[in-house]
Amino acid sequence: MKIAIIGTGNLGQSIAKGLVTNQELTSLYLTKRNLTELKEFEHYKNVVLTQDNSEAVQHTDVLIFAVQPAHLEGVLKKIQSVLTKKHIIISTITGVSVADIERMVGEDKCIVRAMPNTAIAVGKSMTCMCSNALGKQRIDIAESIFNKLGHTLEIPEAQMQAATVICASGIAFWMRLIRATTQGAIQLGFDAKEAQQLAMYTSEGAASLLIQNKQHPEQEIDRVTTPKGCTIEGLNEMEHKGLSSSLIQGIVASFHKINTIKKEQL
Ligand SMILES: NC(=O)C1=CN([C@@H]2O[C@H](COP(=O)(O)OP(=O)(O)OC[C@H]3O[C@@H](n4cnc5c(N)ncnc54)[C@H](O)[C@@H]3O)[C@@H](O)[C@H]2O)C=CC1
Ligand SMILES: O=C(O)[C@@H]1CCC=N1
Numbered sequence: 001m002k003i004a005i006i007g008t009g010n011l012g013q014s015i016a017k018g019l020v021t022n023q024e025l026t027s028l029y030l031t032k033r034n035l036t037e038l039k040e041f042e043h044y045k046n047v048v049l050t051q052d053n054s055e056a057v058q059h060t061d062v063l064i065f066a067v068q069p070a071h072l073e074g075v076l077k078k079i080q081s082v083l084t085k086k087h088i089i090i091s092t093i094t095g096v097s098v099a100d101i102e103r104m105v106g107e108d109k110c111i112v113r114a115m116p117n118t119a120i121a122v123g124k125s126m127t128c129m130c131s132n133a134l135g136k137q138r139i140d141i142a143e144s145i146f147n148k149l150g151h152t153l154e155i156p157e158a159q160m161q162a163a164t165v166i167c168a169s170g171i172a173f174w175m176r177l178i179r180a181t182t183q184g185a186i187q188l189g190f191d192a193k194e195a196q197q198l199a200m201y202t203s204e205g206a207a208s209l210l211i212q213n214k215q216h217p218e219q220e221i222d223r224v225t226t227p228k229g230c231t232i233e234g235l236n237e238m239e240h241k242g243l244s245s246s247l248i249q250g251i252v253a254s255f256h257k258i259n260t261i262k263k264e265q266l
Contacts, residue, residue, distance in 0.1 A: 007067030125150035
């Protein structure tokens with residue numbers, strides 16, 4: 001597999017970390033305007049760092065674009081002459097549709113829109129994908145890359161913005177929940193390091209229960225809430241203060257914002 005990441009910033013570096021540790025690569029090209037931040041990758045076998053996007057495109061088959069929305073069109077224009085039908089174009093860019101990319105590179109190109117999250121760095125991304133007609137024929141190649149770096153789900157393009165909020169922004173939402181639990185644990189007497197350990201591994205355990213038992217969360221909650229016990233007391237207090245409601249409202253606010261991002265940035 002010959003892969004290029006075009007625009008190796010926050011998300012691009014997370015993808016690169018996942019790739020160098022979880023995939024057998026023939027070559028991985030990482031591009032960025034300033035390469036100093038990519039030093040940690042220069043010692044990996046088969047990894048090439050370059051500022052030259054055309055060089056990366058010419059030496060690879062799968063191109064993962066991870067630049068900011070406003071930069072995509074300019075980047076694509078500059079590599080247009082070296083872009084061929086052999087390339088699979090994977091865009092992780094928020095708010096840029098498959099039709100937008102077709103308009104920039106032509107309908108005769110294989111285009112996949114993928115929305116991973118930064119947990120891809122540790123092989124735990126939930127990545128949603130959709131494609132154009134040509135991309136559909138080769139989406140299995142994109143799936144095989146992202147399945148080694150977590151889980152994938154093919155969805156209609158109309159759901160892509162919602163998937164971005166739940167899965168990509170979702171990492172930040174879950175971090176806040178884990179941080180708040182950590183702060184609670186400190187208030188109850190644990191030191192900061194222990195408190196974070198308790199919060200992290202408990203949240204990992206909760207998700208693992210659902211993944212492995214394939215249950216609804218309420219079924220697992222019923223197992224924990226002893227009648228008149230401390231769990232239901234805490235849970236009801238959290239709900240009186242709007243826990244579920246504030247999460248849902250935050251998700252919906254994030255969704256409203258995401259629908260304006262392309263207009264603001266392009
Ligand atoms: N950060 C996240 O968790 C997620 C981000 N995204 C999307 O991925 C894209 C990238 O996001 P981030 O990584 O957070 O942004 P970022 O700003 O950290 O990374 C973009 C990188 O592109 C580089 N770049 C700009 N022009 C370039 C050029 N001509 N040639 C080569 N490199 C160039 C920049 O130097 C920068 O390092 C955005 O469109 C974002 O919406 C999608 C899912 C999750
Ligand atoms: O916050 C953002 O707009 C981008 C998209 C999802 C994650 N980061």
